[in-house]
Amino acid sequence: MKRFLLASLVLAVLSMPVLAGRVALILDVGGRGDLSFNDMGFKGTEEACADFGWEMVEIQSATSADYLPNIRNAARTGKFDLIICVGFLLADALSEVAPEFPNQKFAIIDAVVSHPNVLSIVFEEQEGSALVGALAGMLAAEYGYPYVGVVLGIEIPVLYHFEGGYRFGIDWGLKKYEEVTGKKADVGLLWVYTGTFSDIAKGKAAAEAQLEQGAVAVYNVAGPLGIGILEAVTAKLAKEGREAGPPFMIGVDANQDWMGDGNKVVASMMKRVDVGCYTAIKMVHEGTFQGGVLSLGLKNKGVAISRYQDLLDFIDFGIKAGAITEADRERIIENWKAMREAIPQWIWQAVDELEVKILSGEIVVPKPETREEMLAVRAEYPLTR
Amino acid sequence: MSWLWRGFRPILESVLAGLIGLGAGALIMRAWGYHPWSAYVVLFKESFGSGYGLASALANATPLILTALTFAIGARAGLFIIGAEGMMYMGAMGAVALSLFKLPAGIHALLALLCAAAAGILWGLIPALLRAYRGVHEVISTIMFNWLSHFLAFYLVANVLVDPVRAEKTLSVAKTSRLPLLMRGTDLSLGIVVAGFFALLLYVFLWHTVIGYEARAAGANPHAARYGGVSPQKTVLLVFALGGAVAGLAGAVEVMGRPPTYAVYSGLTNIAGFGFDGIGVAMIGRIHPLGIIPAAVFYGGLQAGARLMQMEAGVPFEMVRAVQGAIVLALALPELTRILKVFGRRLKVRREQA
Incomplete structure (x- = not known):
């Protein structure tokens, strides 16, 4: 069993495609495990990463005073092609950080942050x-x-x-x-x-x-x-x-x-927070990313009855x-x-x-x-x- | 040489405890298959290894210094004040409330700080009176008052001080009442100076004034102190007042000095916990006003570096918190055992008397 695991690990490493991009997923204090908003953000990001060969780093916040430093730290590392802020609670912090890093691409779910490097994804x-x-x-x-x-x-x-x-x-x-x-x-x-x-x-x-x-x-x-x-x-x-x-x-x-x-x-x-996150990564991956508001409603499957x-x-x-x-x-x-x-x-x-x-x-x-x-x-x- | 040993022993103990804590944290990470060395490198590089990290550590330390002082001064006088959390909420409310008024810059901030300190003192008044004149134990009463404060603050945030266009938070503190940032692009504000000043002030009070000496005497041996003419009532009221003032200030420096929102969020999510974290910081700082400063900076640094542990070392959030917990617990242990020993001895004396 152990040898099998090892072999499959080696195989997995060898067959790993070249990393196409990295995304940071910054969550609010609600965090993972809600089987809802935050887990959906994670799901969409994970799916996009699988589809486009990206890597995700997930960042949770202990208190709402963490939002600003978390976003700023992620931008400071310069390692991320996209930083997704999941939740409107992060909007103030993103408004502060976005102009400090004009070349960093950001997306925010559920809020509008008006900077040329921020894609704001909202829902009907x-x-x-x-x-x-x-x-x-x-x-x-x-x-x-x-x-x-x-x-x-x-x-x-x-x-x-x-x-x-x-x-x-x-x-x-x-x-x-x-x-x-x-x-x-x-x-x-x-x-x-x-x-x-x-x-x-x-x-x-x-x-x-x-x-x-x-x-x-x-x-x-x-x-x-x-x-x-x-x-x-x-x-x-x-x-x-x-x-x-x-x-x-x-x-x-x-x-x-x-x-x-x-x-x-x-x-x-x-x-569909997952659709929002997926779309943002897709846009960066395909080079069509630009700042502005993307509104997802019944029409583009952003909201729906199950x-x-x-x-x-x-x-x-x-x-x-x-x-x-x-x-x-x-x-x-x-x-x-x-x-x-x-x-x-x-x-x-x-x-x-x-x-x-x-x-x-x-x-x-x-x-x-x-x-x-x-x-x-x-x-x-x-x-x- | 014994005085030298007395001074160095707690430091030595703390360093040893810290190493044990780091070791325990490493074992936890190891056991779950993460790489402790790279995680710790990130932790300390990003907390104390860069200007930005250090600024973050100091910013995080600011409210903790003040709430730790509340516990420390209480403990020195033989009181277990668990109420910094509730006092701190009221201080934050006071600072926000003062923003409803229009005042010139500078004076506005000063008045807001005063108002916050007053709110903290007021919140401690009833437990203090109950303790001084009715013997109600302050652990019970201050914990109860934390909950009262929690729900009162909840109400104030949602109904009285609420931002009419942004219902998830209170009104933002007026620009004239904000504490300026000491470094652009960081969270570090003038609040750290306020916190440091009060740490120094309380040190002078406890060790270089008669009344402070009396308070410590009451803590070391209440019976002897009373025999020596120290009024226990006066000591309790004074210590509660000082503790309430600094705890109130803790709430104030956070809302007046922490970008970007300068407000209290609904659910108190940006201020909740400083009061309780302060107890841990006070233990790490050996309940000494000057020991608290490095303890708080260390604690704040752990928080700052922990953010990067998720990002750079890929250690998940829950694991980061477990490691933090191990380190903090180990560091708090020496003081905790000492306090418990004193407590146990007093219980024994009381039982023998009965």
């Missing part, structure tokens, strides 16, 4: 959130639940996109329900900003409160807090003596449908992360199919219809950028009972 989260909102609204009406829920992280402008889109989608879904069934739906929205992207216990407590009041689904807009939300959903189901939802969780960023055995996360609003193929991809992701094993694969797929098939077909068709209308530009989902704009959207779609 409101479009995907509208789709899962419509789904949640229709589910609540169909199953007779009084509420839909959402647990958000820190109240920041990026999250306004999610909240605004979700509100719009729920409203659209409830109208659709009335149109299809001719019945009036009385469904409200339970929403809370927990003020954290890391305190999983808070996510669980917030989700428990919403489920107790009768939320049909809790949308996770707080990255790692989804682990707590899923625990709350699982506990609620166990109390009712069932395994499959409703109530459900709605996943975020990554495809989280595979979590909870495949029958508790009804869908995920995928924000489908079957995504489930398959992300089961691999989960196995790789060690969250599940190969033995779970078949069961998760079966559970997931059963969960989705139990939901009336017209609901899925309605979600598709909304997607087509957003893609064609017939429907424009509100995209609040500031607190004032958010308040206006909240006033327009209050969703109280």
